[in-house]
Each structure stands twice: as C-alpha cells, then as structure tokens.
Amino acid sequence: MDLVPTFDKNAAYIWVVFALAGLSLGLTGLFVVVRARAAKRALDQLPPKPGSPDT
C-alpha cells in the first residue's frame, strides 16, 4: 500500500475536499475548545460567594 494513494485525473478535487474537511473541522474543534477553556477560566476567576466555604 502506497503512503500517498494515487488517483485518476480528478485527484486534485479529491485532495482539496479532504483537506478542506480536515481544516474546517479542525479549526471548528480548536475554536470550541479554546472558548471552553476561556469560559472555565472566567468562572474560576470569579470571587467566591459571600458565605461560601472559601470566604
């Protein structure tokens, strides 16, 4: 099995589609994870509620 498969004359279309899918889903995943971490950080930085065990 070749490391990089060879296709017929439409190879460029195939590679563009797979690259596009990888890139768009990868960036989407990255965006979701970065936003999740930022939200968690913001929540953790809130001052403790009055009366809570941390005060």
Add this chain to the structure above:
Amino acid sequence: MWSYLANPHRFMALSQRLQPVLYTLGLALIAYSVWQALYVVPPERVQGDVARILFIHVPSAWLAMASYVGMAGASLVWFIWRHELADIAAKSIAPLGAVYTALCLATGSIWGKPTWGTWWQWDDARMVSVLVMLFLYLGYMALRAAMETRQKAARAGAILAMVGVINIPLIKFSVDWFTSLHQDASVIRADGPSMSPEYLTPLLGGALGHTLLFSALVLTAMRTEVRMRQVSRARAALLAGA
C-alpha cells in the same frame, strides 16, 4: 424526562463523562472512514475516483440536516417548557450546523465540477434548498446577536428555527419532487440501500463518526455557554451588591 435533563448541574456532570467517549469514538470512526475512502475502496464503476469525495460530502449533508432538526427540536422544547438548557442547546448547535452545511455545499460543488461539468446549478432544488438552510443558520445567529436581552434572543431564534424546519423535507424530497442533477436516494430507501457493502459500510461508519464528533462538540459548546451564563449572572450580582 425534559425536566430531569434540563437541570444544569445534572447536565454538567453527565456531559463531562460523555464527552471523552464521544470524541474518541467519533474520531476513530472518521479515521476508519477516511482510510477506507482513500486507500481501500476501489474506484466507482461510473464516476471513478472522484466518488471518494462522497465519504465527506454525504456525512456533512446528513449532519447539516440533522443538526437543523436538532436545533428546531431544542427550540420547540424551549418554546413550550422554557427550559434554559434547550435554548443553550439550540444556540450551540447553530454555528456547528452552519459549518457542516458550508462543508456540504463546498464539497458538493467540488464533486459536481468533474461529475456534472458545473460548480453550481441554480435550477437544482436540492442545491438551492441547502443554500437556504445555510442562510437560515446564519440568520438565526445574526437574529440572536441583534436582540437586546437573552429572552428576546431565545424567543426570536426559536421562532425562526421552528419556521425554517419546513425546509428539511424540501431538501430530502427535492430529488423526487423536482427535476434535479442529484440522483435519487441511494441509502435511505424503502427497498433498502442500492449501494454495495464495500461503499456502504465506510460511508455509514463515517456518518456515525461525524455524528458522534458533532454531538461531542455541541456538548462542549453547551458547557461553555452554561459557564458563560454563570459568569455573567455572578458579575451582575456583584454589580448589584456593590
């Protein structure tokens, strides 16, 4: 059941356990499908190698529609029961559904050029109805962003999502009702799939993988939104107390 699931604490605990499972299974199934598509599946008899594009295009089309139905369903739940978590779900689904819809349109267009000889056909009801769905997603997000309060955003968004769901049967049955470049349904058919198992198995595996990955991303986005609302409530309480 809705009330049980709508509890944010229960949701956060459940989603924390579910997320890693969904991410792992989803990515593994997508990797299997891509490996099959690029290395194992033989060229299609009529289309040749370009049919490999369908291993990305079909799952993205499926998710584009399924996520809209999910968004409309969550909007309906919010509209009837006013569960905040349902609104959070609808809001979280919208950008991810828009990504899959854009991917569906782009990959379909790239597949169409070597197969049909055109990037786009305005006469094709399926292409146009999927484009309308992308505008519905974008419109939903823009509408929510334009509202002054969270309640108004939820209400306006829910109405748009529920009205827009009429587009889904139009997309699904457009190939039967109108003249279209698209072929008739080949997977979900009354007499069973017309595709050979060597194509069908990785295609369904990929579709399931993308569905699991999408679900994991939605859960992560929902957890983010829950936390952001907690932060904004806490800040509002601090300001009110100051």
